[in-house]
Amino acid sequence: MLDLLFHNVTIPHSSERMDVGISDGIITYLAKTEDEVAPAKEVIEADGRVLLPGLVEPHIHLDKAYLLDQMEQDATNLTEAIQFTSDLKKSFTKEDIRRRSVKVLEKCVGYGVTHLRCHVEVDPIVGLKGMEVLLELRETFRDQVEIQLVVFPQEGIFKQPGTTDLMEKAMLLGADVVGGIPYNDNDAVEHIDFVFALAAKCNKPIDFHVDFSDDPTQLAIRDIVKRTLAYGYQGKVSVGHLTSLASVPYDEAKLIAADIAKAGISVMALPATDLFLNGRSDQERVRRGVTPVKLLLEKGANVSFGTNNIQNPFTPFGTGDPLDIALLLAHVAQLGTRQDAELLLDMATVQAAKAIGLKDHGIALYNKADFILFDTTNPRQILLERPPRQTIWKRGVKQRTIVTERR
Incomplete structure (x- = not known):
């Protein structure tokens, strides 16, 4: 029975x-x-x-959610968002991180999120405070939502001496994924190489913030594709943002999208943040600032979407409901047909599950x-x-x- x-x-x-x-x-x-x-x-x-x-949230930052009340001024570009957050982190405490993270998690659970991948900042500024708190919350919430933790070097790996050791310690503590952000380091290739080496050493998947700009020459994704194939990491690498690809000439973008699909790299569109911060230098024909979802899907890439930030310098909006992001992406990517609605629900469930390595969702x-x-x-x-x-x-x-x- x-x-x-x-x-x-x-x-x-x-x-x-x-x-x-x-x-x-x-x-x-x-x-x-x-x-x-x-x-x-x-x-x-x-x-x-x-x-x-159940809904799957494949890309969110719990440790820096709900920072608006702590900000002295609003961020107007990506550089300011990174700097303001870096300044705020100096005053983070475990209690503060826990309170803000729990607020988001309770909302996510209420909206039907049953799996979630969270990027946790690890650097000499905040140390391992965020990781230690989120490891505890992963256990506290395990019967309501399964949480994957990404070791995320927001400040860069080699720009901040000591970050490599902290990342390795975070993996030993029990983190699930090695993260990276090559556009915020001295040498993007060196950054990517370290991430792949650490992931291979720990036998863990990889999740990059990559090519977050309108600059068509910022294409670290090409190096990520090469390393994915060289390490045999097909199906174990995800990337968020990838907005520069939307500014690349179409014929070139098609080839890159095909390479992404061939390498089994999952792409996570983050429209709330990307629409808010990108396209600000355009005086006319303002770019949408979101990765080319339709092109990536056409070439066979696995595409999902994430909330990313909630009410902080990067995104002064957000509720924790993935369906908010689904509706936003439907507008910006012009996904309005009945079939598109089914696709968006897949992106919020089975495709997001594939992006974070779930086999039974x-x-x-x-x-x-x-x-x-x-x-x-x-x-x-x-x-x-x-x-x-x-x-x-x-x-x-x-x-x-x-x-x-x-x-």
Whole structure:
């Protein structure tokens, strides 16, 4: 007998109403809805409402969220955002980091985020404070959201002596991913080489902030592609931003996009931050400042999107709801068809899961039972009308924190 059965649900990429059964937190039954209902201890009569996999947040910064009240002035470009945050970090305490991080995590859980990848700043300014706090919170929240921690050298690796040792210590403490930011270091190639070497040594995946500008000559992605192939790291590398690619001549951009796909590199669009900070030098034909999503998809790359920052110098907006970012990206990338709506929901779930290396996410047999039940029978309406998320399950267990949609 099943522990739980969802009877008569609409699921992604199925023209048939389906029944989805759970045993011990795993999907063990998946069949077209019939008059005869499989035996289960509990049956959810869905009446055709949409059941989605849990949302996946593949790129977020918890340790520097909600900094607006601490800022003396607003950032007007990327350089200022980096500098202002660096200055603010000098006063960070573990208690402060924990309070702001918990605020975001509780919101994310309420919105139905069941997996999250967080970039944690590690440098001589803040030391390992953020990593130590987030390692604790990873355990505290493990029954609600599975958290991956990225060792992130925001200030550069070689610009800040001592960062290499701190990154290695953070990996030994239990971090999950080696991060990098080559555009904010003395030598981008040296930076990339160190990241790949550390990741290979620790047998961990890689996640870069890369090519965050409107400059078509800033293309560290080419070196990342080469190192990915040389290290045999296909499928283990993700990059966020990649906005310079949108300014590259189209024929050249097509070749780079194809190389990204060939190397199995996942791209995470970060439209809230990228729209806010890019294109500021343009007086006319102002660039959108977002990676060319359609081109990357056309060439076969795995593309998802992330919240990135929440109410700080980089992005003075944000709620922690991935569907906010989905709607924003739908506008800026001109993804407005019914098929595009399905694509955006995939990007928020299974494609984001692939980007962070999850093998068992999505509504399929023997995957984990992480779900959201929406009060609509039309998947497209999840983006257009934002119907309430009625209930959220993590490994088949109903979650208590449910956020009512903003109207």
